[in-house]
Amino acid sequence: MVNYLELDDEIKKGKFKNSYIMFGFNEQLIKDYIKKITNKLVNNDFISLNYDVFDGSTVDFDSIYNALETVPFMSEKRVVVVYRANFLGDNSKNFNKNGEDILKRLEDYITKIPEQSIFIMYYVFDNPREKITKKIRSFEKKACIVEFSKLKGLGLQKKAKEIFESKGKSIGKAELSFFCSKVDDNIDIIINEAEKLCCYAEDRDITHDDIELLCHPKESNDIFNLVDFISQSKPEKAIEILNEIMFKGEKASVILYMIERQFRIMLNLRIGMEKGKSKEALSKELRLNIYICDKMMNQCKNFSVNKLVKAIDLCLSTEKELKSLSGEAKFKMELLIINIAILR
Structure with missing residues (x-):
């Protein structure tokens, strides 16, 4: 099994495997690497003649087989992709809608794929805390397994430095270390935070104060994910994140403040969206990073203005309870999450 930075090095060297199974939480990053390979x-x-893509929820084995066995036309290779291959999840069925055990057939065939073809399929996690499944591990000796996990330590610093350099900007070791400690270890966020810093610093060096001023703390991403699961009516997932944040030692009152703040921003975004304001205009008006603004605007689609107002009211009621009533704070926070998730 390799991580995507190792895959990146292999792509740059022109070294390719016959088949890849990719997995992780960040689907866009997976798609970016599929595009790099293609x-x-x-x-x-001749891309339309040599690139086939199938939906993992409806595809059958024969369609994959026929695509891989077809000789490429005026091209070195043929690339066949199965996206969102949910049959690779431990809690999912191996069978497609026709009752075919597609997983078993792929396991038997994957080592026989012609050299002319590259086979890629990927599985997207429901949340960043999900781990590699047993079904994916069953392919370890037969295909290249690529993990799109969060970056850590020196690997994170190396990638962040490359991003700054690609934008024509050098950054000191101390500043790079501080930057990596401040931002969430997600490649999309790193790219956007680096872009923001480069634009802000212009011709001078990036300083510690620049990073402190402009970069969002990691906890904001946890709160974003928590609210995102609420918007998807998945309170159990949101409570998992709540428990993890509280386990780290964060107080319920602080978490509540951040959740309420998130809903207030979303309310302003939702009102702006209904007035026809653009992402760029809202980003500037609310002083949000353009990437964060875009993600929160997508999140807003699951909330009406009325529902957001009700969510804020529930936060205020919970705040009063935490201050004035006895009882376990964790229980009150869990109840808040459930009550917001069932709002109509």
């Missing part, structure tokens, strides 16, 4: 191996003028 761009290297398939003649763009």
